[in-house]
Amino acid sequence: MTPAPSSIPELLDRARALAGRTIGELGGDLGVAVPDDQRRAKGLVGQMIERALGATAGSRAEPDFVQIGVELKSIPVNRQGRPQESTFVCTIPLSRIPEMDWGQSSLSHKLARVLWVPIESERGLPLPQRRIGYPLFWTPSHAETSLLQDDWEELAGRIGRGDIESITGHIGRCLQVRPKGANSRDRRRAPEADGAWMMTMPRGFYLRASFTESILRRLREEA
DNA sequence: GATTGATCATAC
């Protein structure tokens, strides 16, 4: 068991030490069997990186590194370092959205400090052979924050007004609201326009790949 | 080829 890092520099040192290693090698260190593909192991890499860096295991509504307030995100990138997928941030508390504002949102809290760990993830490259990339520590710039806040207010506003069924993945410049459940039959309670409640699919906030690409580009340019 | 909606595994 790796102990929790006590400072951000310590976390960065650990993450840098992983850069260049393969998922197969990391699996060997952790005693984890790594399958060739991720169809039945979608969160495996993220959970392995968590363990290797000393994140608090398990599911809680807390940052991965509680003491230092840092969220860990592994992110699949192609050979050029470009993100290949959107990034899940958090589930949306549909029933509590009406009384929330941006400053209270779990989205703004989670994204205040993020450690991005790129994973080389070309389609077809077997999981054990994929390499861990150089980590990037992010705090949103003013421009990035206002982009996020604008999208959040638009999307949370619709949910709060009972307009959730008007939301598709097309809405939002940097954010998206998309289904986040076990399957399409999954249901949660959400506000309805007239003050009543409806049952609908659970949803989550995701960062668009184009947005995370701009974040990673900025961080690499500044490095 | 990029994007959206659907889905998979595990912890508690």
Place this chain on the structure above:
DNA sequence: GTATGATCAATC
């Protein structure tokens, strides 16, 4: 059952 960790795969 709901949270965490995400990627898959049908569609645009």
